[in-house]
Amino acid sequence: MKWVKVYTTAGDLEAEFIKGFLHGQGIEAVISQESIARTLGLTAGRLGEVKILVPEDQAEEATKLLQAMEAGDFEDTELPKDSEEEL
16 A cells, blocks of 8 residues: 655644544544654654655545645534433
């Protein structure tokens, strides 16, 4: 399977958020970062960059979802209520 970069973040926290967002939309995603950056805890410059990779066949859909997210299309989305809360 070929992986392609669809997003770059400046740190691990944002990368984990983006990865989780994509997973929630049914897109497989992984995080890639230079090993020296992770080892030394670098968060600035190119060594601090974290790349989000998805399978090539899901790249177009992932890119569209990320563009929609950046445009604010998911901001007022209500989460489904847990059935226990309704009791």
